[in-house]
Amino acid sequence: MKATGYVRKLDHLGRFVIPGSVRRSLEFTDHQPLLIAVDGDRIILEKETPRCAVCGERATEDFAGKHLCVECLAGIGRL
Ligand SMILES: [Zn+2]
Numbered sequence: 098m099k100a101t102g103y104v105r106k107l108d109h110l111g112r113f114v115i116p117g118s119v120r121r122s123l124e125f126t127d128h129q130p131l132l133i134a135v136d137g138d139r140i141i142l143e144k145e146t147p148r149c150a151v152c153g154e155r156a157t158e159d160f161a162g163k164h165l166c167v168e169c170l171a172g173i174g175r176l
């Protein structure tokens with residue numbers, strides 16, 4: 098993971114601004130849904146992406162109206 102070195106203070110409601118250069122480099126849209134996870138003392142922000150309906154990993158394919166990952170698609174013989 099690459100550290101960018103940005104420091105931001107939370108406001109009184111716990112908000113902060115993600116620098117525009119970071120938003121652009123990650124191709125955030127306006128009102129980008131973000132997934133917030135905690136790993137020990139770290140907060141991880143991820144663009145919310147569809148999750149596989151079978152295993153919960155990031156899904157990259159649509160099949161019969163469901164999001165599936167490549168491995169699960171292969172498991173049902175669709176790849
Ligand atoms: Zn899967």
